Amino acid sequence: MSDPGATVGTGVRSLLANRRYTLYLVSRLSLIIAAQMLSDAVGWQVYEITGKALALGLSGLALFLPGFLLALPGGHLADLHDRRRILMVCHLGFTSAAVVLAVVSYTSTKSLIAIYAVLIVLGAIRAFSGSASQALMPSLVDKMELERAVAFGSSCWQLAMIAGPSLGGVIYAATGKASVVYAVCAAMAFTAFLSVVAIGHDPKNAAPRRAGRATWGTLLAGIRYVWSDKPILGAISLDLFAVLLGGAVALLPIFARDLLHVGPWGLGLLRSAPAIGAATTALAIAWFPLRRRAGLTMLTCVFLFGLATIAFGLSRSFAISLVALLSLGAFDMFSVVVRSTLIQIRTPDEMRGRVSAVNMVFIGASNELGEFESGVTAAWLGPELAVLVGGIGTCVVVLLWAALFPQLRNIDKLTD
Numbered sequence: 001m002s003d004p005g006a007t008v009g010t011g012v013r014s015l016l017a018n019r020r021y022t023l024y025l026v027s028r029l030s031l032i033i034a035a036q037m038l039s040d041a042v043g044w045q046v047y048e049i050t051g052k053a054l055a056l057g058l059s060g061l062a063l064f065l066p067g068f069l070l071a072l073p074g075g076h077l078a079d080l081h082d083r084r085r086i087l088m089v090c091h092l093g094f095t096s097a098a099v100v101l102a103v104v105s106y107t108s109t110k111s112l113i114a115i116y117a118v119l120i121v122l123g124a125i126r127a128f129s130g131s132a133s134q135a136l137m138p139s140l141v142d143k144m145e146l147e148r149a150v151a152f153g154s155s156c157w158q159l160a161m162i163a164g165p166s167l168g169g170v171i172y173a174a175t176g177k178a179s180v181v182y183a184v185c186a187a188m189a190f191t192a193f194l195s196v197v198a199i200g201h202d203p204k205n206a207a208p209r210r211a212g213r214a215t216w217g218t219l220l221a222g223i224r225y226v227w228s229d230k231p232i233l234g235a236i237s238l239d240l241f242a243v244l245l246g247g248a249v250a251l252l253p254i255f256a257r258d259l260l261h262v263g264p265w266g267l268g269l270l271r272s273a274p275a276i277g278a279a280t281t282a283l284a285i286a287w288f289p290l291r292r293r294a295g296l297t298m299l300t301c302v303f304l305f306g307l308a309t310i311a312f313g314l315s316r317s318f319a320i321s322l323v324a325l326l327s328l329g330a331f332d333m334f335s336v337v338v339r340s341t342l343i344q345i346r347t348p349d350e351m352r353g354r355v356s357a358v359n360m361v362f363i364g365a366s367n368e369l370g371e372f373e374s375g376v377t378a379a380w381l382g383p384e385l386a387v388l389v390g391g392i393g394t395c396v397v398v399l400l401w402a403a404l405f406p407q408l409r410n411i412d413k414l415t416d
Helices: 004-016 019-050 053-080 083-106 112-140 143-175 178-199 221-228 230-245 248-259 264-287 294-314 318-346 349-381 383-404
Strands: none
Touching (some): 004 019, 019 053, 019 083, 019 143, 019 178, 019 248, 019 264, 053 112, 053 221, 053 248, 083 112, 083 178, 112 143, 112 318, 112 349, 143 178, 143 264, 143 318, 221 230, 221 349, 230 294, 230 318, 230 383, 248 264, 248 349, 248 383, 264 318, 294 318, 294 383, 318 349, 349 383
């Protein structure tokens, strides 16, 4: 009789023995650390300059709009050209943007125009890098290892989400200068670039997949595919509305400074807490993949995500707030793994770039547009009530989606 623990351990070790997949993880780890450090520094700097919740919301909008407008062309490009080369160009672009932010901050410029301009550029870069990165990963692993690769990659992503804000908060608190944080971001982004270079050339990935120029038909093919696949549509749209409404993370600078009375180090811990919970869950799923009732588990955990958001909005204790954010991240990770695995398994390779682009639009809408929504709502209702309303709205959305998407609710095994 085989030992399940040994089988699980062998599966994870075989992933890590895959040199190209490991380099891909190093690249993602480095870039996400850089992105989170940059987001942490920008949030604190913008709020220090303005003291306004709406200014934080506009930061999210500056990142979201370019990604929303360019996501479909980015996905089409990823289906036409070498996805690895696209990532190389995007990582160099991120490095340059971080350098510009460092220079702007070092000169003590108080105008938000330069900061928002760089965020717009970063949003455009992400429109192309996101689709290429998601579409590249399945070509690096065996199909039978895909669910575990998604979960393990998500855990590394969340570890970066932990390290990034914490490192950014420590550096900001120690130096008092956002320019130093941005300089470290540039170094991490360049490390991501070198890792993608080291993955090496793959003729299968580099070969053009489709001839001809982009048309509305080819650009919209990803949307049509997602619309026709109800489990994918339900999973993506659930994430959109849940995170859009439950975007408490966007208001963390306000909670850290005005309500919980902690400085940049406390903001770093608060921003890291959801990622700690998510990383723990992702590692557990990587070792023990979801065997049964994946759809129902996903819906239940997103409902609990809404309850954790409500708890955070009610809390005035730093410790309780950390626990609420830890729980929030842990419950959200189930949605991430189920959604990502469904997309990768159910989508043909020649369509992965465009379907990933649609997914990135929804993720961008739920994150950056959610930040804008949270900033506007907080300006109207105050930060506490804004978070409470968002958490309640998330719970209502889950109940509606359970009724509207029975195909998603009834998913048993992801591999089916």
